Amino acid sequence: MNKPAHHELSPEIKTPITLTIAGSDSGGGAGIQADIKAISATGGYACSVITALTAQNTQSVTGIFPVSPAFVEQQLDAVFSDLDIQSVKIGMLSDATIIRAVAKKLRQYRPKFIVLDPVMVATSGDLLLEAEAISTLKSELLPLATLITPNLPEAVALTHVSSLSGTVSTVVYTKETEEKEALIEQLKQLNTEAVLLKGGHWEQEAQSTDYLILESDTVTLTASRVQTQNTHGTGCTLSAAIASYLAQGYTLTEAVTRGKAYLTQALLHADQLRIGQGHGPVHHFYSLQPR
Template sequence: MNVNSKTPIVLTIAGSDSGGGAGIQADIKAISATGSYACSVITAITAQNTLGVNAIFPIPIEHVEHQLDAVFSDLNVVAVKVGMLADSAIIHAVAKKLMQYQPPFLVVDPVMVATSGDLLLEQSAISTLKTTLLPMANLITPNLPEGAALTGLPVPNTEQEMTQLIDELRQIGCDAVLLKGGHLETSRDSNDLLILPDATQKLTSKRIATRNTHGTGCTLSAAIASYLAQGHDLQSAVVEAKHYITAAIAHADELVIGQGHGPVHHFYKLNQPQCRPNHQDLVENDD
């Protein structure tokens, strides 16, 4: 496969969010906004909005496999981002297809814990995720509750407690882990830990006061995959994606979407003056 494709193509494998703020929809927006071409494989259809999830309809595994075959047999996919996988069977199916097609880069956002704290995956499915899919990844991007679920340790309440997950997360076997600290809401900054085999790098950004943070995890992991597809090394891709999601959150209140937790502003750059067309340039005079 040609990694240096003229068009960096990124595949997102995830669930659909009818409200448009997370899942497949957020991934496609993030991949597009950061300069890559997005294609998708849908694993579940959710009925949701800014107020919450009302229903989930898993896509039959056979059709998930057909989608994967259709994409990989035609498109030069350089990077894959994996999000919501509903159960052990679909995890096995996706892992098998990724083993078959061997995309150069794999980023897994282990969507396992709801905002309420409830597990979205059964313990057996978490075990399947850890043994089949996560070891294949170049990077996994758990938040703190997901990091706790993967390690069996308590959910960290401080940055010091975050570091206690490092050794256990390394044992998963993937190339690197980005442990996201956004849940530490008492901290003035939003700090993440990029955990490499022999080092840990702290990524810091100012915490932004907004309730419009729906889809931040999806967006960040999709942006990382996008930058990897464009030729960035892992650390550079993570740093660039961290800058992107921070700005998307900072501009989130420019949008007025729904009555609950609205989305981040994926296309905030389009609202900046230098990105707006000069209408004079579009008018051809007959003089």
């Protein structure tokens, strides 16, 4: 009887692991759920630490149940003590105590890359974090971050935190070039390694242009604006994809470029999904869609 052939073992290649620290979206379109989908779809392995539970769907958020800072720390100890985490994506952090707990553990475990999506402003313009929590975010987490990924209202909140009073509607930036340049200069003053200013809120423009703000340069990344109602979780998806690509060894500029390309395709295919009655999710697994 012929013996089965023995296959030579290939050199061990570590699986690129990305940790997402964020809130849970019961509707599956944003938060932890979107992050896990994006990390998986872009070739990484996702693990998670949940900071809050939300009751939400495609139409609204009807409840938020924060997780205690002590249990957030316990989750972080569990994953870092066992898994070789290369990159971390941070999303929803509900208050200053959670922010401090996360920062404490990140300083302890020192992951190679940290992508912070500062979830601070609702679509209505209302602040989701109090001014104290935004200040704590700036002092505790921004210095640890490889990249932060604010949209326009979040960028305004980060640069005008001392003058905010519950809303960012009193501070308005338009598409005028000089106002963009002024905001970019203000973002350069933040104590963080790099900033990706997302251009989704400049809706008057035919192109969706993001600005990767580095210490010595600003890289412009442009794609055609996709018209779809299925935009829930776009910020979560982009930041998670960037973190996933960083874990796989891409440079920051390459990871951001690939992340934006992935999100653009997820938006272009979003209308293939029929999810809920409101703003549905992007299509994270568009590449698996049957032709």
